[in-house]
Each structure stands twice: as C-alpha cells, then as structure tokens.
Amino acid sequence: MADMLDRDTHDGAVRFGPLAESLGLLLRLSQLHSFHDFYTALERHHVRPGEISILMMIRENPGIRQGVLASALMIKRAHMAKMARRLEDAGLIERRVPPDDRRAMELRLTAQGELRAAEMTPDLEAHEARNFGGLTPEEAATLRTLLRKYLALDAPKED
Amino acid sequence: MADMLDRDTHDGAVRFGPLAESLGLLLRLSQLHSFHDFYTALERHHVRPGEISILMMIRENPGIRQGVLASALMIKRAHMAKMARRLEDAGLIERRVPPDDRRAMELRLTAQGELRAAEMTPDLEAHEARNFGGLTPEEAATLRTLLRKYLALDAPKED
DNA sequence: TATTGTTATACTCTATAACTATA
C-alpha cells in the first residue's frame, strides 16, 4: 500500500525504517503509549505521575531510605528530595532520621498515605488489566519478563 | 541477608512487589535505562534527544507533514512546531508549504541535515548494538517484536 | 465548522553543581 508513494512527497503511512529496530525509540513510544492510559486512569486522585510509584514503593518497603528509593526508580537524588518533601507536606508520608545514621532519611506512609494508596489500587489494577495494547495477555507476560531481565531488576545494582 | 529485615526498617534489596508486574513502570524504567546510554552516545553531536528521532524520521519520510510526524512520534503539535522551527533555524531541515493545502508544512532534510544524520548513524548503530541490557540478542529481538505489536506500529492509527 | 500550524503559559521531569551535616 505504501509502495506507490512518490519517493519525496509523503502522504500515507509513516515509514519507521531502521528506527523500527531501535529499542530505545520503541521503549520511548511504548512508555508514552502506556502513560497516556495511566494518566487518565489515575487523574482523579490528584497525585503526580512520578509520585504514585514512590508511594507504592514506600508501601512495599517501609523505612526505605530516600537515596535507595531514588536509585531504584532511577530518579536523581535532588529530584527525590523535592518529591519526598512534597509528599510529606501533603501528609502522605513521614520522614524520619534513623539513629544509626543521622544523615539519612527513612520514608514511611502515614495513615493518610496508606488510605490514598489503597484508594488508588483499584484504578491501578484496572489500568494494568487494560494496558495490553495489541498484545495477548501471554505476550504481555513475556514482555514484562523480558523488561525485567533487560533491567536486571533482580540483581543488585550500582548507582 | 535480606530475610532478617525488620518488617519496618529497610536496608537491603528493594522489593518492587506488585509494581514488578506493572508494565507501565517497567517500560518507564527501561526507557530511562536505554536513554542513559543513548544520551552519552549521541552527546557529541549536540542535538537534543527528541530532535534525533525527528531527523531520522524525516530522512525516512521526505516531505512528511508536521502533524503526521508529530502523531507518529507521539509528540504534541505545539511541541513539534517549536522543534521543527529550531531544526530549520539550525539549517538541518527545510519546511515547505505544499500547494494543495496551504495550511500544511512539509518537512525535508537539507544537505546539511543529511550530513548530520549520516554522521550520527554510526553512533546510533553502536548504541543499538550495545543496548541489550541483560538480554541476549535473540531476547532483544523478541522484545522489539513485542513492543512493535504493543504499539500496533504497522497498523494505521488514529490521533 | 474543522483542521494545520503557531504562540503563550504553566507544569513536570531532568541534570548539574554547590552546599550542610554527618560518617
């Protein structure tokens, strides 16, 4: 269908060419695609996109230190500091200086934070259940497995 | 080592919990992971990350219209207008109003743009060849196939 | 009326470096 195009006047289908083999671009477009649904699904909770994963990760790892969380989520420390402060101001997390290292900052959900996280969970799950794009559930499972391996998510990581 | 954790004082490995099944988060982290290498590999060409895919896409689709390109790359029209203008100012692309629709704007690489694209190609290819993360080349190929299907990249798309 | 591109604005995220207080 696209083979009748004038070589120099584009009208119909877009050719990705070698870029269709670019893992980086495919990941970027896939992330945008996924994000679009994510955002509309979670919009009503009035939490910023980046904050949701932080809340959920703190729920899974109570007492996690800011820097550890930042590196797990590939967020810069400087940015994490701002977001953590904001979540504290919003009353969703508590930040506590541990006695053994007074430079550090441990993060935990407050009761209100737990509530908000619980409120968001159904919408998150609905988003995940819907977020298959053109994939079958089995293909989506394979995709997740490959992404985890790509990220070496189970192995310990350096900064 | 991590099994002696107090339920509430995190120190060792980070638990992703249900988030390890979140396609959205996995895509986001993977994209950041990939981008990190991409950025350092292409840094010396002094072209912004977003501009590289635009140049490469115009090379593949000479005469493509701004809006079509924007939707293919999932960039908002307003943003594309700025980037296209910038690339034009840099002398890398030419923007031409087609006679059949004088609202539109067709994009083509200039000679200088072709040169820059050609200069970047080896670094792009080196990045792609390196960008397997923890995957085997076969797994990376499967990952690309799944992402293309997730994106329905071959099928025509709505806005 | 609808569409293409443009401009303007505000917000989010990112990168960097300098700073403090602790270790």
Added chain:
DNA sequence: TATAGTTATAGAGTATAACAATA
C-alpha cells in the same frame, strides 16, 4: 574524604488553550 540529603538553576519535555489561516 566520602556520603545522604538539600537547595538552586537551567534545560527539556508535556499539556492546554487561544489564535490565524486555510479547507
């Protein structure tokens, strides 16, 4: 000296809405 977190700043991406020209 090195590390954890903070602050400040600049840059890049994104979302939205209002607008002009054209269809």
